[in-house]
Amino acid sequence: MSETISVNLGTRSYDIEVGPGLIPRAAEFIKPRARGSIAIVTDEHVATVHLPVLLEGLRAEGLTAASLVVPAGEASKSFAGLEQLCEGLLDLELDRSSLVIALGGGVVGDLAGFAAGILKRGLAVVQMPTTLLAQVDSSVGGKTGINTRHGKNLIGLFHQPRLVIADISSLSTLPQRQMRAGYAEIVKYGALGDAAFFTWLEEHGPAALSGDQAALSHAVAHSCRMKAAIVARDERESGERALLNLGHTFGHALEAACGFSDQLLHGEAVAIGMVLAFRLSVRLGLAPKSDAERLCRHLTAIGLPTELSALGPQRLDGQAFIQLMSHDKKVHAGALTFVLARSIGDAFTTQSVPTAELLAVLSAD
Numbered sequence: 001m002s003e004t005i006s007v008n009l010g011t012r013s014y015d016i017e018v019g020p021g022l023i024p025r026a027a028e029f030i031k032p033r034a035r036g037s038i039a040i041v042t043d044e045h046v047a048t049v050h051l052p053v054l055l056e057g058l059r060a061e062g063l064t065a066a067s068l069v070v071p072a073g074e075a076s077k078s079f080a081g082l083e084q085l086c087e088g089l090l091d092l093e094l095d096r097s098s099l100v101i102a103l104g105g106g107v108v109g110d111l112a113g114f115a116a117g118i119l120k121r122g123l124a125v126v127q128m129p130t131t132l133l134a135q136v137d138s139s140v141g142g143k144t145g146i147n148t149r150h151g152k153n154l155i156g157l158f159h160q161p162r163l164v165i166a167d168i169s170s171l172s173t174l175p176q177r178q179m180r181a182g183y184a185e186i187v188k189y190g191a192l193g194d195a196a197f198f199t200w201l202e203e204h205g206p207a208a209l210s211g212d213q214a215a216l217s218h219a220v221a222h223s224c225r226m227k228a229a230i231v232a233r234d235e236r237e238s239g240e241r242a243l244l245n246l247g248h249t250f251g252h253a254l255e256a257a258c259g260f261s262d263q264l265l266h267g268e269a270v271a272i273g274m275v276l277a278f279r280l281s282v283r284l285g286l287a288p289k290s291d292a293e294r295l296c297r298h299l300t301a302i303g304l305p306t307e308l309s310a311l312g313p314q315r316l317d318g319q320a321f322i323q324l325m326s327h328d329k330k331v332h333a334g335a336l337t338f339v340l341a342r343s344i345g346d347a348f349t350t351q352s353v354p355t356a357e358l359l360a361v362l363s364a365d
């Protein structure tokens with residue numbers, strides 16, 4: 001059984017299928033949308049564990065697909081990686097009726113989605129996310145792109161997929177640390193806009209992370225529903241979609257301080273970032289202290305970092321931190337935008353945060 005969530009974007013609307021065992025039966029969903037040739041883009045890790053099953057399932061339904069395997073890791077989201085992938089896709093003589101399937105984590109989704117968006121002025125893409133982060137976040141909403149030496153995700157497009165297939169079972173091969181990092185984005189949905197979901201996570205989150213399929217399916221589907229609703233109201237992030245950046249302005253600075261290395265995964269940085277956002281909200285008299293503590297308790301229970309001290313020797317002083325934050329691409333007209341909260345489940349954006357209060361939060365640890 002799978003659950004279908006609709007992303008309502010007029011002519012660019014699409015469905016997200018969430019549930020266990022979906023990769024083997026992906027052809028069922030893809031066949032009605034496949035008018036021409038199919039190219040699967042994946043990375044070398046996912047190629048060994050999930051690609052054969054996908055190919056087999058497509059073949060059984062009479063669909064043939066070529067596959068292109070990119071190196072695993074963020075470095076593939078580069079000009080060089082994009083060039084190689086585009087040339088590889090062109091070698092397959094794809095045309096406007098072709099379909100690109102992105103099978104993998106956010107790296108594959110962002111890279112293949114971008115390549116599909118620019119090849120022949122736009123090919124259809126189906127996202128098949130295989131990390132928890134990609135299932136609840138990057139595969140939905142149409143943001144695609146690559147990194148440059150100036151920063152992450154600075155070159156890209158909005159290119160909505162035709163379909164998203166999130167197979168919960170594919171997460172069984174994902175390392176626990178990656179699972180926990182993806183889970184931080186699930187907590188984000190509760191923290192930014194759904195207190196009841198946050199309470200549900202406190203109760204069922206640990207089970208979801210230890211492989212309870214029903215709990216995991218609910219957590220992923222609910223996150224997708226929340227992201228779909230926000231994206232439908234604000235596709236291009238001119239307002240509400242910015243709430244999805246809760247914890248991210250702080251988080252990106254932390255990732256940058258660690259050189260975007262494995263020392264701190266994106267979701268781990270977001271976990272610390274969300275705690276900082278709540279502590280800042282408390283300091284500004286906007287949110288009760290008990291909510292910041294509650295967020296911290298849940299993240300800790302899951303095994304996610306919540307303190308700046310998790311950075312170890314890379315620990316930043318406040319000014320250096322602010323400097324890194326102001327490199328974020330969400331800076332508008334020179335002013336940093338913060339996502340703060342009135343309580344768990346009630347976030348909002350603001351540009352008026354006194355530097356002294358920010359520095360106080362960054363140095364209290």
Ligand SMILES: NC(=O)c1ccc[n+]([C@@H]2O[C@H](COP(=O)([O-])OP(=O)(O)OC[C@H]3O[C@@H](n4cnc5c(N)ncnc54)[C@H](O)[C@@H]3O)[C@@H](O)[C@H]2O)c1
Binds near residue numbers: 044072140
């Ligand atoms: N487009 C968006 O809206 C959006 C949102 C959030 C993040 N992102 C981007 O997503 C990227 C991070 O995505 P990610 O965390 O999925 O990282 P990732 O794609 O690098 O995957 C993490 C690791 O897990 C491996 N992997 C993937 N699926 C697996 C599976 N089922 N079993 C075993 N191993 C598996 C990958 O090979 C990789 O080594 C970043 O580049 C970030 O900028 C994009």
Ligand SMILES: [Zn+2]
Binds near residue numbers: 248266270
């Ligand atoms: Zn994120």
